[in-house]
Amino acid sequence: MVLIKSRLRARPQPSCPPDASLKAVRLQGRFNKKCAAAAVQPFLPTLVLGTLAVSFSTAHAQAASQDEAATMPAVTVSASSADAAQDTVRMGALGAQPIRDTPFSITSVSEESIRDSDARFLIDALRDDPSVMTSSGGAASYSAIQQIQIRGLSLAYNNNYKRNGLSVIHFGETAMESTGRIDVLKGLSGFAYGFSGPGGVVNIVPKKPTEEPYRAVSVGYTSQSLLRAAVDLGGRFGANDQFGYRINAAKENGETPIDKVRMNRTLFSGYFDWRVTPDLTLGLDLEQQRINRTGQPFSYTLADGVPLPRPPKGSAFNGVDYAGYDSRETLVGLNADWRINSDWSFSAGFLKQSFWRDANWSFAKITNAQGDLSGYTERDALQDFPGRSAQASLNGRVRTGPLLHELTMGFDWRSNASRRGDYQISPTWASNLYQPVAAPPTDLYAGRDEYKNTYSRERGIYLTDTLHLNEYWRVIAGLRHSTAASGNLNPAGVASSQYEASVTTPMAAILFKPQETTTLYTSYAEGLEQGGIAPQGTGNAGTIFGPLKSRQVEVGVKWQPTDRWMLTAAAYRIDKGLGYTDTSTNRYVQSGSQLHRGLEFMVDGMLTRELRLNAGLSLIDASMERTGKATVDGRRPPNVPRQVFVAALDYESAFLHGLGVSARYRWTGNRAYDATNARTLPAYSLVDLGASYRTRIDNVSTVFRLHVDNLLNTRYWDAGLYPGLSRTVGLTMEMEL
Structure with a gap:
C-alpha cells in the first residue's frame, strides 16, 4: 500500500529494464509508451532497411517496366517447371534426381512449408518426420547447441x-528466414558426401532470386517476450533479367520461453546470381548471423544409481543467469552451373565459413530422487571454427547400344579446424531441481590467447553410373575414394594424437518401376565417419580415434498415385562402429558396433479438397553388440x-476464405538413459495447434499466423536430459508488398 501511495503521489513513470522487451510494454498492467519505444528500438534498423529496400525495388521495378516494356519479351511462369524443380534434389555423388526415383529415403521441406509452419529452428521445420528428432532437447534451441539425430543416430556437427x-x-x-529448402537424406550418406555419420545428411538450400519482384515484411512474437522483425526481398534486373537477388534481414530480441534466458539475434543474408548466358549461371551466397544469449539452464546428468526424478516445469529457469554465449558466423559461397548441351552439365561450388564463439556453459549432476544436485559452470572461451569446402561434378548421359547411362563424376574437399582459448571449470555448489539456488559468482576468464587445437581434412573422388536397362529396371553402381586426416594439437602446436586414412567405398542399388508413379528399390552402401574425440573429464580426454566404418542395406517403395498423394515405406539395417565412455575405467573407447534395424512409413496427401494429412511412423530396434562388456552387449543405445x-x-476453410487451421500429434516412445539401460526416459506425447488467416489490408496481401506448441503443457524429459519446453505461443504477421 505504501508503494502505491508513493507512486500516486509522485506520479513517476514506471522504470524500464535495460533490456526492455514486451514485458516492459506490459509493465504494471498498462501500456507504457517509453518502454514500448525501448522494446521496438532494436528492430528499427531492420524495419528501416526493409522500408528503404522496398521503396527502392518498387521504384526500380516501375522504371524498368517503363524502359523495357517495348523491348523485353513477355515472361511466362510455368507451375509445372517449379513443381519439377521442387521434387528434384541434389545428393552429392548421386547427382540430381527426382525424389521418387532415388534408392534412399528423402524428405524435402519447401520454402512455403517453412514459412507456413512459422518454424523458428531447424528441428521445427522437420518435426513432421518421425525419423528426425533432436539429440540435445528442444529446450537446447534456446540455451545451447541444437543437434539432430536421424534413425536414432546423431549427426556430426562437422x-x-x-x-x-x-x-x-x-x-x-x-x-x-534465409532458408529456401531443406533436403534430408536419411541413412548412410558416406558415399554421397564422404566422411559423415551414418544417420543421414541435412542439406540447407538458401533462398534463391525470384523471377518476379517479391517484397515481404514480417513481425513476430514468441512467448515469453521474444520479438522478431524480418525483411525478404527478391527479383531480377538488367538486360533480359540476367541479374537476380534475394536479400533477407532479421532482428530478434527478448526473453525466450525459458525464464531468464534472453536472446539477441541479428541476421543478414543475400544470394545473388548472374545468368552469363542462357546456359551458364554464377551464384554468390552471403550470410552473417550474430547471436547473444544470456541465462544458461543446466544440462543435467544422473549420478550412478540415482533413479530418474519427475521433470520440472520446462519454462522454469534453473542454471546460471549470468552464463550464456556470444557467437558470430559468416558464410561466403560461390556457385557455378553450366548446361554444356542437352546431355551434359557441370556444377562447382566453394564455401568459406567462420564461426566464433565465447561460451559459458552450466552443468548439474542430480544426486538423489528428491532432485538435489551439484552444479558447476564451464568456461569454453574464445572458440573459433574456420572451415572451407569445395566440390565439382560433371553429369551426363551416354548410350552403349540400347542401354542408357546417366553418369555423375566429380570430387569434393573440405578443411576444418578449431582454435580455442582457456577451458576452465568453476567449483561446484548445491542446488535443487525444483527449488533452485542462485549460482555464486565466478571469475572464470580467458587467460590464454587462442591456439589451434584440432584440424580435419578430407578429399574424395567419385563415379556413379545409373544404368537404364529398360523402362522398368534401373541399376545404380558407384565408387568413392576418400582420404581423411585429423589431429589434436597442444598449445605449443605439437600433435598429441592424429591419424590419416584412405578408403574406397561402394554403393549399389536396383530400382523397379512397374509404372511411372511407383518405384520399388533396394540399395547397399558403405561409408566412413570420423572417429570420436575423448570428451573432457575422461582419463584420455582429447585423444582422437580413427574412422569408424558403417554399412547399410535398405529396401523401400515410393508411390505417387496422383499429384495430391505420396506414400513411402522403407526397411533398413545400419551397422556402425561404436564409440563410448567406459564408466569402469573412465576412458573413451571405440569397440564393437551399434546395430539399427528399422521400418519407416510416410503418407502425405489431400483427404478432401480442404483437408490435408501428413503422417508417419518410425520403428527402430537398436542394440549395441560385440563391446566385450556383458552389461552393454544387447542393450539399447x-x-x-x-x-x-x-x-x-x-x-483450409471453404466457408471462410483465407482461414486455415492445423493440428499435430507426436508420440515418442521411451528411451534408454544410459548404456546399461538401468534407467529409462518415459514416453511422452505432444499436441500442437495452429491457425492462419490470409486477407488484404489496403490492397496488401497479409497473413496472420498463430501457433501453440505443447498445448496441454505436458512435462517430460527431452533428449540430453533437458526438461521439455512448456506451452509456447507464437504469432506472426507477414505482408507481401
Whole structure:
C-alpha cells in the first residue's frame, strides 16, 4: 500500500529494464509508451532497411517496366517447371534426381512449408518426420547447441550438415528466414558426401532470386517476450533479367520461453546470381548471423544409481543467469552451373565459413530422487571454427547400344579446424531441481590467447553410373575414394594424437518401376565417419580415434498415385562402429558396433479438397553388440526410441476464405538413459495447434499466423536430459508488398 501511495503521489513513470522487451510494454498492467519505444528500438534498423529496400525495388521495378516494356519479351511462369524443380534434389555423388526415383529415403521441406509452419529452428521445420528428432532437447534451441539425430543416430556437427551441398560446421542456429529448402537424406550418406555419420545428411538450400519482384515484411512474437522483425526481398534486373537477388534481414530480441534466458539475434543474408548466358549461371551466397544469449539452464546428468526424478516445469529457469554465449558466423559461397548441351552439365561450388564463439556453459549432476544436485559452470572461451569446402561434378548421359547411362563424376574437399582459448571449470555448489539456488559468482576468464587445437581434412573422388536397362529396371553402381586426416594439437602446436586414412567405398542399388508413379528399390552402401574425440573429464580426454566404418542395406517403395498423394515405406539395417565412455575405467573407447534395424512409413496427401494429412511412423530396434562388456552387449543405445508416431492435419476453410487451421500429434516412445539401460526416459506425447488467416489490408496481401506448441503443457524429459519446453505461443504477421 505504501508503494502505491508513493507512486500516486509522485506520479513517476514506471522504470524500464535495460533490456526492455514486451514485458516492459506490459509493465504494471498498462501500456507504457517509453518502454514500448525501448522494446521496438532494436528492430528499427531492420524495419528501416526493409522500408528503404522496398521503396527502392518498387521504384526500380516501375522504371524498368517503363524502359523495357517495348523491348523485353513477355515472361511466362510455368507451375509445372517449379513443381519439377521442387521434387528434384541434389545428393552429392548421386547427382540430381527426382525424389521418387532415388534408392534412399528423402524428405524435402519447401520454402512455403517453412514459412507456413512459422518454424523458428531447424528441428521445427522437420518435426513432421518421425525419423528426425533432436539429440540435445528442444529446450537446447534456446540455451545451447541444437543437434539432430536421424534413425536414432546423431549427426556430426562437422560432417553431416551441408549448405548447397557443401560442408558447413553446425555449431550455431540455422536461420529459417534465409532458408529456401531443406533436403534430408536419411541413412548412410558416406558415399554421397564422404566422411559423415551414418544417420543421414541435412542439406540447407538458401533462398534463391525470384523471377518476379517479391517484397515481404514480417513481425513476430514468441512467448515469453521474444520479438522478431524480418525483411525478404527478391527479383531480377538488367538486360533480359540476367541479374537476380534475394536479400533477407532479421532482428530478434527478448526473453525466450525459458525464464531468464534472453536472446539477441541479428541476421543478414543475400544470394545473388548472374545468368552469363542462357546456359551458364554464377551464384554468390552471403550470410552473417550474430547471436547473444544470456541465462544458461543446466544440462543435467544422473549420478550412478540415482533413479530418474519427475521433470520440472520446462519454462522454469534453473542454471546460471549470468552464463550464456556470444557467437558470430559468416558464410561466403560461390556457385557455378553450366548446361554444356542437352546431355551434359557441370556444377562447382566453394564455401568459406567462420564461426566464433565465447561460451559459458552450466552443468548439474542430480544426486538423489528428491532432485538435489551439484552444479558447476564451464568456461569454453574464445572458440573459433574456420572451415572451407569445395566440390565439382560433371553429369551426363551416354548410350552403349540400347542401354542408357546417366553418369555423375566429380570430387569434393573440405578443411576444418578449431582454435580455442582457456577451458576452465568453476567449483561446484548445491542446488535443487525444483527449488533452485542462485549460482555464486565466478571469475572464470580467458587467460590464454587462442591456439589451434584440432584440424580435419578430407578429399574424395567419385563415379556413379545409373544404368537404364529398360523402362522398368534401373541399376545404380558407384565408387568413392576418400582420404581423411585429423589431429589434436597442444598449445605449443605439437600433435598429441592424429591419424590419416584412405578408403574406397561402394554403393549399389536396383530400382523397379512397374509404372511411372511407383518405384520399388533396394540399395547397399558403405561409408566412413570420423572417429570420436575423448570428451573432457575422461582419463584420455582429447585423444582422437580413427574412422569408424558403417554399412547399410535398405529396401523401400515410393508411390505417387496422383499429384495430391505420396506414400513411402522403407526397411533398413545400419551397422556402425561404436564409440563410448567406459564408466569402469573412465576412458573413451571405440569397440564393437551399434546395430539399427528399422521400418519407416510416410503418407502425405489431400483427404478432401480442404483437408490435408501428413503422417508417419518410425520403428527402430537398436542394440549395441560385440563391446566385450556383458552389461552393454544387447542393450539399447541411449536416446533411441523404439517408436515415434506423427500425424498432422491442415484444413483450409471453404466457408471462410483465407482461414486455415492445423493440428499435430507426436508420440515418442521411451528411451534408454544410459548404456546399461538401468534407467529409462518415459514416453511422452505432444499436441500442437495452429491457425492462419490470409486477407488484404489496403490492397496488401497479409497473413496472420498463430501457433501453440505443447498445448496441454505436458512435462517430460527431452533428449540430453533437458526438461521439455512448456506451452509456447507464437504469432506472426507477414505482408507481401
